[in-house]
Amino acid sequence: MNFALIGAAGYIAPRHMKAIKDTGNELVAFLDPHDSVGIMDNYFPDADYFREPERFDRHLDKLRRQGDRRIDYVSICSPNYLHDAHIRLSLRNQAHVICEKPLVLNPWNVEALQEIERETGRKINVIFQVRLHPAIIELKKAVQAGPADKVYDVDLVYVTSRGKWYFRSWKGDITNSGGVATNIGIHFFDMLIDIFGTVRENTVHYSDDKTVSGFLTLEKARVRWFLSLDHNLLPEEARIKGLRTFRRVTVNGNDVEFSDGFTDLHTESYRQVLMGNGFGCEDALPSIQAVYEIRKATPVAPGGDHHPYLKKLSG
Numbered sequence: 001m002n003f004a005l006i007g008a009a010g011y012i013a014p015r016h017m018k019a020i021k022d023t024g025n026e027l028v029a030f031l032d033p034h035d036s037v038g039i040m041d042n043y044f045p046d047a048d049y050f051r052e053p054e055r056f057d058r059h060l061d062k063l064r065r066q067g068d069r070r071i072d073y074v075s076i077c078s079p080n081y082l083h084d085a086h087i088r089l090s091l092r093n094q095a096h097v098i099c100e101k102p103l104v105l106n107p108w109n110v111e112a113l114q115e116i117e118r119e120t121g122r123k124i125n126v127i128f129q130v131r132l133h134p135a136i137i138e139l140k141k142a143v144q145a146g147p148a149d150k151v152y153d154v155d156l157v158y159v160t161s162r163g164k165w166y167f168r169s170w171k172g173d174i175t176n177s178g179g180v181a182t183n184i185g186i187h188f189f190d191m192l193i194d195i196f197g198t199v200r201e202n203t204v205h206y207s208d209d210k211t212v213s214g215f216l217t218l219e220k221a222r223v224r225w226f227l228s229l230d231h232n233l234l235p236e237e238a239r240i241k242g243l244r245t246f247r248r249v250t251v252n253g254n255d256v257e258f259s260d261g262f263t264d265l266h267t268e269s270y271r272q273v274l275m276g277n278g279f280g281c282e283d284a285l286p287s288i289q290a291v292y293e294i295r296k297a298t299p300v301a302p303g304g305d306h307h308p309y310l311k312k313l314s315g
Contacts, residue, residue: 001274002070004060004095005030005047006086007077008037012100016075017043019270028063028071031056053089060093071095073273080183081176084109087124091116097124098273102186103284105178107292110285117281125278129265130191132272135258139251140195143220152196152251154223156188157309161231161244172209174295180212181294185227188249189216190287196221199290204297205306206313212294215305221251226307233312 003020007013008030017040020027027044030037033051040047050056064070074090076083076099084104090097091113103126104110117124130136143152162171170176177183193199197219204214210230216223231244238246249256272278302310 001025001072002063003027004056004071004074004090005077006032006056006074006090007079008032008040008049009034010077013077014039014043015266016077016098016100016270019267020044020075022264022267023270023274025073028069029056029059057089057093060089060095064093073098076100079170079176080105080178081170084113087113088116091120091122091124094120094122096122098270098278099124099126101127101190101284102178102182102288102291103281104288105182105292107285107289110281110288114281123278124281125273126280126284127266127269128187128190128194128279128283129269130187130258131194131279132265132268133258135256136191136195139256143195150220152221153253154192154196154221155248155250155307156192156223156225156227157307158184158188158226158247159228159230159233159235159238159245160184160247161234162229166229167209174209178291179207179295180210180227180229182291184229185212185225186287186291188225188227189290190284192216192221192223193218193286193290194283196223198286202290202293202297203305204294204299205302206310207294207297207299211313213307213310214294214297214299215307216290222305224305224307226309228309233309 003025005027009032021043027047029048031050031053060071072095074095074097076086076097078086080102083099087097087099113124166172171183199218201217206213211228213226216225234246
């Protein structure tokens with residue numbers, strides 16, 4: 001199939017390039033306003049490159065009118081706040097979409113896109129690769145096989161260090177990225193909601209431009225969560241190993257080990273999409289709603305349900 005790509009110069013784009021190549025498809029055109037896109041030579045050196053969205057849009061339209069050269073899928077790796085516009089551009093050109101998370105920043109954007117899906121007959125797919133991790137699949141099976149009325153205690157901590165550049169880029173602007181919970185946390189919230197059911201209560205205990213923490217009540221879980229970009233909040237065990245990222249999920253006190261095994265999950269995501277098993281707008285909406293509420297919430301004083309890492313902020 002013929003693919004196009006929007007956003008080739010960013011961190012995540014090479015995983016999409018690799019996935020397109022590994023699934024036996026062809027990337028024929030790509031768009032990025034930044035010309036530091038030499039990585040494309042490792043995957044699709046003959047792809048047509050555009051810096052202006054107007055010329056890229058025109059090119060997709062020309063290919064569509066040529067029939068057999070039309071674009072089947074557009075992969076979107078652009079900044080979060082542009083996803084909505086780039087999805088619309090793709091659907092107007094009669095292409096299916098594979099979009100990095102978050103699909104969009106606001107819940108109402110999802111409903112509008114679903115309407116365009118129906119109008120065009122094309123499908124929007126979002127990358128939730130964590131759902132495909134073997135350890136997460138096993139956890140979901142175990143929860144589904146367990147007692148229907150069992151409620152689990154879940155603890156999530158994710159600290160991933162970011163330098164000064166981050167806060168000068170679009171990622172550091174909450175109106176463009178959606179903030180910490182959206183930009184680095186949405187795949188965790190999606191995974192938890194997928195396993196433990198819908199959100200019943202969503203409380204924020206702390207929030208600033210680097211760190212956010214709170215408590216989430218799901219149908220089958222009570223979740224204490226802590227997300228941060230601040231390297232000063234890395235636990236000692238990560239510092240000793242020289243790590244700049246630390247993630248841990250525990251369920252009833254037991255670690256869910258999924259630090260490894262991420263290498264090919266984008267490729268597996270593409271395989272599932274091409275088989276018709278991708279995650280769509282309806283799958284993305286619950287976590288988008290959750291992080292939207294977190295972004296808009298006024299933090300309340302932590303009670304007995306607060307995450308223990310909050311002590312690091314005062315210490």
